[in-house]
Amino acid sequence: MLGNTFGRLFQVTCSGESYGWSMTAEGAGRWGGALLTIVNGVPPGIKLDVAKIQAELDKRRPGQSKLDSPRKETDRVEVCSGLQEGLTTGAPVGMIIRNVDTQDIHVQQYRDVKDVVRPGHAELNFFYKYGEHGDWCGAGRASGRETVGRVAGGAVAKQVLGREKIEILAHVIESRGIKGRSVIEGTMTFEELKENYRGNDLNCCDLKAAQSMIDDLLKVRADGDTAGGAIEVVARGVPAGLGEPVFDKLKAAIAHGICSVGAVTGIEFGAGAKAAATVGSKWNDQPFLQDGRVRFRTNNCGGFLGGMSNGEDLIFKVFIKPTPTISKPQRTVEMTAMREQELAAITRRDISICPRIYPVAEAMTAIAVLDALYMARAWYGLAHLDPKWETLARPRHEGDYTK
Numbered sequence: 001m002l003g004n005t006f007g008r009l010f011q012v013t014c015s016g017e018s019y020g021w022s023m024t025a026e027g028a029g030r031w032g033g034a035l036l037t038i039v040n041g042v043p044p045g046i047k048l049d050v051a052k053i054q055a056e057l058d059k060r061r062p063g064q065s066k067l068d069s070p071r072k073e074t075d076r077v078e079v080c081s082g083l084q085e086g087l088t089t090g091a092p093v094g095m096i097i098r099n100v101d102t103q104d105i106h107v108q109q110y111r112d113v114k115d116v117v118r119p120g121h122a123e124l125n126f127f128y129k130y131g132e133h134g135d136w137c138g139a140g141r142a143s144g145r146e147t148v149g150r151v152a153g154g155a156v157a158k159q160v161l162g163r164e165k166i167e168i169l170a171h172v173i174e175s176r177g178i179k180g181r182s183v184i185e186g187t188m189t190f191e192e193l194k195e196n197y198r199g200n201d202l203n204c205c206d207l208k209a210a211q212s213m214i215d216d217l218l219k220v221r222a223d224g225d226t227a228g229g230a231i232e233v234v235a236r237g238v239p240a241g242l243g244e245p246v247f248d249k250l251k252a253a254i255a256h257g258i259c260s261v262g263a264v265t266g267i268e269f270g271a272g273a274k275a276a277a278t279v280g281s282k283w284n285d286q287p288f289l290q291d292g293r294v295r296f297r298t299n300n301c302g303g304f305l306g307g308m309s310n311g312e313d314l315i316f317k318v319f320i321k322p323t324p325t326i327s328k329p330q331r332t333v334e335m336t337a338m339r340e341q342e343l344a345a346i347t348r349r350d351i352s353i354c355p356r357i358y359p360v361a362e363a364m365t366a367i368a369v370l371d372a373l374y375m376a377r378a379w380y381g382l383a384h385l386d387p388k389w390e391t392l393a394r395p396r397h398e399g400d401y402t403k
């Protein structure tokens with residue numbers, strides 16, 4: 001399998017599957033492997049707060065409410081390299097998170113239908129790419145469990161970004177057509193998002209809408225079905241000029257990171273889709289001067305100009321499809337026998353992926369932004385520009401960072 005590393009200078013490499021198989025030289029092996037993350041490019045001398053890494057992992061941990069998969073994972077992280085007496089050394093930071101809830105009963109449920117592809121899931125392509133050797137248990141690396149490694153890597157990135165006063169938060173803004181207020185629509189402030197962050201099982205910061213969404217999801221669950229939705233990601237404190245003008249736009253790097261997460265069906269930067277129905281005079285974000293700095297009256301572009309950050313908040317929506325695994329019978333194909341049949345899944349699943357994907361989106365954004373920051377600092381270090389340009393590029397919300 002190729003492509004398990006994200007980032008160019010700040011790099012996160014992940015391995016690990018939904019269930020995994022552990023084996024030692026002495027033993028015959030057993031179900032229950034681990035998710036591994038290696039982070040390259042962590043500066044030395046940082047007092048890495050492992051409790052904060054754990055807190056990020058706890059946000060996406062399953063089994064916390066009726067909306068999540070009932071799988072009981074502890075998701076305990078152990079940092080096992082790159083630290084000395086609590087401080088980073090500059091060496092790669094290695095982390096391990098073991099899979100603990102891999103009971104035989106659940107393995108058997110997957111074994112029973114191992115050649116029958118779940119409509120909407122990745123199994124069909126796993127057959128095409130890995131043949132009969134592909135991982136059939138819990139979707140292997142196509143499982144949402146794979147995202148544990150991303151969140152661990154993103155948590156390290158967030159700590160480095162914290163020193164630069166950059167903060168990234170995401171919340172649910174839509175579930176099965178029920179819409180909540182959002183920062184991009186101008187119906188919620190960033191401060192309200194922060195205040196209500198994780199205030200309910202769905203992490204929808206519009207508390208009234210959250211209740212309707214949750215009530216609706218419980219009905220969907222009772223019906224054996226699943227639901228789609230959308231989240232909004234806001235990155236505050238990002239300096240202007242991050243990203244490169246052509247292939248390596250920050251917008252493209254973020255889209256790469258976000259679209260690499262399972263179940264994502266689209267990303268919309270700023271007012272994105274509204275662009276199709278408007279005119280330039282309404283769409284353009286007009287710059288003005290405030291205390292000698294360039295600000296914008298609106299943020300239709302979501303904080304991106306020429307694909308690079310413009311010093312405003314980076315804001316984008318991410319659309320999430322309904323969880324593929326459903327109990328309702330659906331037509332599909334059994335791959336080894338090459339015959340059609342019906343599948344009504346009994347394996348564990350999330351009713352909605354929204355309450356579990358937002359920390360993953362935060363993590364991927366953090367890695368992409370930090371990687372771009374490394375590139376920008378390297379550029380300024382060698383370009384010998386008049387320093388006024390780097391000073392002017394400072395973020396609009398500098399000093400707003402409160403966590």
Ligand SMILES: Cc1cc2nc3c(=O)[nH]c(=O)nc-3n(C[C@H](O)[C@H](O)[C@H](O)COP(=O)(O)O)c2cc1C
Binds near residue numbers: 143262324325
């Ligand atoms: C955090 C997270 C949790 C997920 N939970 C489930 C789940 O419980 N059941 C399921 O069928 N798919 C789940 N998925 C979605 C699948 O991983 C995804 O749909 C699958 O890999 C196919 O990829 P695609 O949707 O991008 O085509 C989850 C994804 C994420 C990111």
